[in-house]
Amino acid sequence: MWARHLALVFAVFVPVLAQEALAQEKAGVRTVSFERLNRVYEQLIDDLSLIEIGPAEVALRSPAHSLTVSRHVATLTAGDDGVFEAELELEVSGSGQIAADVVIGSLESQLTQELVVPAQTLRLEGEIAIRRDEEGYWIRTERMPPTTQVRIESELGTQLFTVCRQMALVLVSLDCEAIERAVTLISVPLPEAGGEYLIALEDTTPEERRDFDRFLGQSRKP
Known part of the structure; x- marks a missing residue:
């Protein structure tokens, strides 16, 4: 489910066309933004990337969270056969919960903390x-x-560091500082290529559709 949500956010932000004043002069390249997409999104992500450092494994997930997109800018560059190079920049913030299933040697533990993005x-x-x-x-x-x-x-890094230091007495190969850093800058998996997602007509205005249709028409190779 998280993969579909993330792909939909990526897909929706990238192709929506804004005012012509944002368009670059070079044919087939356009910088776009859509103000209605600057909003709060709930439950975008379930599972996060597995952290494996030495004998330690930390499986992260976020059972509850919200993410606010305050600004977005996307650049589309037309290629062949209707394919566009897409560069997306998002300004985000948020809050929620983060949970960790921790395995360090023979120790297994579950931790949950509040988080701030x-x-x-x-x-x-x-x-x-x-x-x-x-x-x-x-x-x-x-x-x-x-x-x-x-x-x-969050306080998760501090909790993990404390648990790790206890186990480091018997597992000298543990890098507790690296584990703490890994739950501060987390890797969020994105969906594999090939998914298809719909931006419904009711999610766009007549002006946006007119401009976007014109842009798509101009971008087609003869």
Whole structure:
């Protein structure tokens, strides 16, 4: 479920066309933004990337969270066969809970803490294909980065460091500082390429559809 939510956010942000004043002069390249997408999103992510450092494994998940997108800017560069290079920049912040299933040697533990996502800028690059029908704009991801990194603040790192130091008495290969850092700058998995997602017509205004249709028409190779 988290993969579909993330891909939909990526797909929705990238292709929506804003005012022509934002368009670059170079044909086939356009910088876009859509104010309605600057909002609060709930439960975007379930499981996070598994952390493996030496004999320690930490499986992270976020059972409850909200993410606020305060600004976004995307640049589309038209390629061949309706494929666009996409560069997306997001300013985000948020809060919620983070949980960890920890295995260090023979020790197994479960930890849960509140988290804060401090204001930060995320950058994604990929390729998308766009097709238009009576329902709206279908976005297929052709290339996506495997993960993106998000900085968080919580007491989880301190808890893990304490547990780790206790186990380090018998497992001298433990790098407790690295484990603490790994739960501060976390890797969020992104969906594999090939998913297709719909931006419904009711999620766009007539002006946005007119401008976007014109941009798609101009971007087609003769």
